[in-house]
Amino acid sequence: MVLQKLLDYGFNGYQAPAMPQASRSTKRKAKFQRRAEDNQLCAFDLLASVAGELLQEKENPTTSIDTSSEKDQLEFVKEGQDANKPSKAELSDEGSCDDKNLSPLSSQATNQNDCLKEFPHLGIDGHSRFASVITSSSFIAEKLVDGKSHKMENVTTTEVILDSSGYPKDSHLKLDGHTGKVKDELHKFGEVQNGNGIEMSSLEDPLDGKPPLLISLDANTKLSGHSDRIPCGSLSKGCDNVPVVSRDDDENSSGCTYTCSAKTNSIRPKTCIGDNRISKASASKFRKVAEKSKDNTLSKSDRDLRCTYHSKNCNRGQSSEINIPFKKRKLLNYSSVSNSNKFIKSGGTGIYYSPENCMNQDVCNSSPGMHKDPGISSSEACQHQTLQCRGSHVKLRIKSFRVPELFIEVPESATVGSLKKAVMDAVSSVLGGELHIGVILQGKKVRDDSKTLLQTGISHDNQLDALGFTLEPNSSQSLPIVCAAHSPHPSADIPQHVTRYPSSQAVIHQRIQGNSDMLLEHQENSLGSLVENDHDSAPSPFNTYIDKDMTDSKKLVTVPEMDKEELAVVPGVHKPRRSEVVQRRIRRPFTVDEVEALVQAVEKLGTGRWRDVKLCAFDNAKHRTYVDLKDKWKTLVHTARISPQQRRGEPVPQELLDRVLVAHAYWSQHQHPQTGFFNKGQGLSATSSLVDGMGLLVSDLCY
DNA sequence: GTTAGGG
DNA sequence: CCCTAAC
Structure with a gap:
């Protein structure tokens, strides 16, 4: 029996689109699949990305940012897995060690915030740090202290904002709705003081909560995490009391408006950019990608002399090619999108977590659990982000994520437990992929990691609604790492062969605000045109070519067969071949x-x-x-x-x-x-x- | 493998 | 961009 079930992983309401009945025509089915693929931008990926990056960093001590002591590590483990090994093998992208290429900032970060290394903080700068661990609603937070694991149950979400010193400020986690509990726990464990990481273990049924992720950015934050900061004066846009639109709050989304409050630098003009944090690892990857683009970039003169278009998108090449553009369509099924209204207070000083019930009315107006608009576009449903202006920070609130389309096929005789397992495996596989984070602004992809938010324009509140994030599959050619490279699961629970769908299959577009339609449009376009057009080779008609001869990224889409193995591991569970699902090419508007x-x-x-x-x-x-x-x-x-x-x-x-x-x-x-x-x-x-x-x-x- | 058109 | 009939 093919369940083709709508998998609501609880990751903020994602539900895979229903599959057409078998009785339907092949064509229709194919189309459906394609559409489904397009929708595979899910929160889960982001989570995976974050988690992956986190682990990656952990895996690569050589990274500049990884200077913390061994014990101070944060891991992301699945329930039932060994606290240490599983997560590593499972989530780390062993193939790459891009971290070596981390920006100067990253290095700086190292010195200042050792404790952060374990957190998949989004964005980094010298001011404050934000580490977030996106989790499903139910997790058990664990802390590894000298190899010993201390659990903190009922931690539904963990998002930590660290200050410049690398320590959480105003730690304010909520456990099951009880603010401060986590904090207490953290203190109890010495988290705050020692900066020990928190290990997350998902509970058996983490499918109900959908805590949104809030990302706080620092105005000075560079995408790449460079340390160099923009002079305060450079912050053009003040944002005092500037209500940043909380897009799509029309629905259940909680619209949280913030007032800017001077932060570290009182003189600094407030921008609507706050503690933006982007994982260092991500930043490094950005850089990596950017560098790639260089190679493929022609000088203006060259271009003028040459004939063919050298793909300006070469740098995106492999990863982008496999990106799944969002389609303008409504996601029929998406539920409990806003079940959880996790909220993180910014200010770069604290660990905030607003539970699903949206405890903080001041910042959260949404009705908990509300999630109507069944017709809302998938992206909208899944990516509720809100940029909040507070002080010089911008708060990105990723309200929900979607899980990429997953097909589960189990015999009718299969037990519910096996079904769960199958689903878990599928999800796990997604987590295992190596992802890159992409930043899209005004429909264009920002590739220069070294640029500051201000330089990029993200600081402009009038552009906030065009800011989006994407989770991009690893561009690495070594697809094998996706499956083979991973060490066997120590845990019996998770089959070694857990499908490790190439992250390529799961691209996520995160948008912060604005109407979904526009965004969708942007997203599609964004992948085609990048902010750094200077890198684009405006092909001079009729001449020679200079293309970098990028490998056709399409091949990356190819998914190593692992079905058999999976089947073997998970009796009764058959996972459809991803390869069967043809990836729609990314839209690349003609220049x-x-x-x-x-x-x-x-x-x-x-x-x-x-x-x-x-x-x-x-x-x-x-x-x-x-x-x-x-x-x-x-x-x-x-x-x-x-x-x-x-x-x-x-x-x-x-x-x-x-x-x-x-x-x-x-x-x-x-x-x-x-x-x-x-x-x-x-x-x-x-x-x-x-x-x-x-x-x-x-x-x-x-x- | 190309071309031409509808979707 | 995709899909495909027709070459």
Whole structure:
């Protein structure tokens, strides 16, 4: 029996979309699957990412940020697993040690906040630290002290904000709704004083709570975690009493508005950027990615001399390729999205946790447990973030996450327990993937980790609604690490072969606020255009290529088969082959330069020779197929025919559109004469191309 | 493998 | 962008 169940992992209300009944047509099913894949942006991934990063850091003591003592470690373990080994093997991305490339800030962080290393803090700077452990609602917090584990049960969530010294300030965790308990516990265990990490063990049934994650940022925080800070004066936007929109609060989401309060630097203008924290590891990965992009970046002059488009997205390449863009659609099933209203008070001084009941009315207006709008878009449902302005901090409230689509197939005779296990395994597999964090601002991906939030523009409150995060699969080519590299599960509970779906399958888009539609749009676009356009190679039509020859990331999508093993491990449980689910390519809007190149090529070659067009002008743009070019031309023609007001996306110069119309008209007239020079006989020979009529030489364009 | 079109 | 019929 294929359950195709809506798996509500309790991670803030995610529910996998229902699968079409088997009776439905294959096509429909396929489409559905595709859509489902697109929706695989889930909170869970973020969690996985955070957890993974955390572990990674732990795994790589060499990392600059990892200077803390051995005992001061935080681990993320699953229930039933050994406190230590399982989590490591399970969650750490052994393959990479990017941490070595951590930004200077990271290093700095090391010295100042050793205790933080264990926390998957999001963002770091010298001011304060925010460590968060996203957990499902029910966890047991454990602390490892000298190898000994001390449990703190009923810790539903653990989010810690550490101050510059690396210690939690105003520790304020809530345990089961009881504020301070955690704190007490922490103190009891010496957490606060010693900065010992907290180990999280999920309870057996962590499926009900959906604590949102709140990320606090520091205005000075750099994406990369660089230590260099922006002068206070540089903080342009004050945010006193600036109510930061708590998007989509219309629903149950709690709209929390903050008032800026001077923080460390009283003089510093308040920005709506607060204690933003992004995991160091993530930052390092950002950097890594950014560096990759460098290699693929052409100088302006080069580009001008070259022909093909070198994919500006090369750096995103592998990971982005497998990214699953969000689709504009409503998620039919998403429940208990806002069951939990975890809230973290910012100010960089404290451990905050607002339980599901939204205890803090001041900051949380949402009705606990409310989650209507069944028609809300998936992203909206799953990614409730709120940027709050308080002092110079920005609070990101990730209200919920979604679990990527998971298919579980179990025999009817299977026990509920086995079903749970199957689900757990699937979830575990997701956690095991190595993920990267992506930051999307205004629909564009921010790749420069070294930029500060201010420089990036994240500090501008007017852009907050366009800020989003993505969980990107590890770009590492070593897919094997996904499954093979992991050591066997020490715990009998978790099969060694727990599906370790490549994180590639689970991309998460986190958005902070704003209407979902817009965001979705942005998200899709974001993956196509990056903030750092300077890295983009605006392909100069007709020349040579310079592409970095990025490996087609698609291959990363390929999922190592592990079904059999899994089946063996979990009797009665069959996991569908991920490979069966085709990944929709990421949307990559054409740039003006690309459009120009396309127009130029078509002017010369005509509209029936897309392969030639591709070879001529986009040979190195691996992500542009001739079908893409054909499609683009189609849209260009359409665009050129409609009024400017009706056009969307990045505006195409009218001049180009005019050329499109001219070329289109021309080739419509001259297209069919089959000369026999070409396979399809379409188009005219080069010597009679439109370009020739325009006084241009073919040689100038191609070849 | 390409092209052309509908979705 | 995807899917596919038709070449």
